[in-house]
Amino acid sequence: MKKTILLLSVAALLAAGCQCKQGPAATPAETVMANILQRKSVRAYTDDTIPAQVMENLLRAAMAAPSGRNLQPWSFVVLTDKSQYDSIFANNFNLPMFKASAAIVVVCADTTALMPPRDNRNADPLRQPNHLWRDDMGAVTENLLLAAEAHGLGACWTACYPYPDRMEPVKRLLGLPATVLPYCVVPIGYPAGDNQPKDKWDPARIHHGRW
């Protein structure tokens, strides 16, 4: 009897102990789901800087994205020197938000791939268009945002591609290679103010068997 009570108490304490994780006794699935549902666009930041190890984690998450034929078309330029921003982001209405952030990740995409010709898999790789790079980059960016949320950071996905006027100064001033373009610009920092996620759940968007 005493043993039962002890076991029950321990079970209750175990459940309570995990409250620190995320809600009462969160499972990994619950923690992951909560992070996905809590992610939001954050446009105001404190003055705190981002530790190098944290930024590495964010980029580690980004590089874990899937990619068509595993071509991994991504690269990243991390910016913290705000004196550059007026020129790099000259044509981007998000400039004030960029200046308020602790760091910016310019998420870049190589729109080509080195692949052997389809008719001769043993030949030297040729540079060819990669038709799926844009899909991959959406996943890359989402991983970056989710990792930022998990680390208590706030971030905001701002489009660069497909707008030529936004891309041109970024590409030129950051010295991107000819086949690489700036896909999006993500300012990151510790959130200031109250930031709440949108509830976008809409069962009407789910169809079963056919539309």
Add this chain to the structure above:
Amino acid sequence: MKKTILLLSVAALLAAGCQCKQGPAATPAETVMANILQRKSVRAYTDDTIPAQVMENLLRAAMAAPSGRNLQPWSFVVLTDKSQYDSIFANNFNLPMFKASAAIVVVCADTTALMPPRDNRNADPLRQPNHLWRDDMGAVTENLLLAAEAHGLGACWTACYPYPDRMEPVKRLLGLPATVLPYCVVPIGYPAGDNQPKDKWDPARIHHGRW
């Protein structure tokens, strides 16, 4: 003294109890990172079906994705009747994998948006091209895959757009509206066999200040 020992035991048990979550006493950030890094393409599945509540969670995660101007261009068709697959996926080399899965999510995108004209925000909304739908859909699909991983499921992102021959039968047989296209097809099931994530971490892809 007895109280101290009890407290220490409880602390040890709390720590041990959280090992089940993910590693020893994983923080939410560690759990989220582990899930992102553990996500992999899974192409072989057991015969187990997916509980309705779990599928709802996956779609809840998908709909929590960000979208340009919050236009939320996504919809989902969930398929489980394998007798349909030969015709719907007639031109898709992934057909055998689809048939092995417990369920398929056809992730759909409305390529247009109802928006007021730029020059008159008070006018009736017009149907206009949405230039960012494809970026949004990459994030939607990644959220779906991450939620599947978190629930112990395996999934595989297979492209449908931009291939007309793959899209045509899906669009016709599922009855998608004119402005909606099948973006990708994601088979999901409980993993069979050994599935390991790729380690894609590559610090050479990170640049600081400029390329």
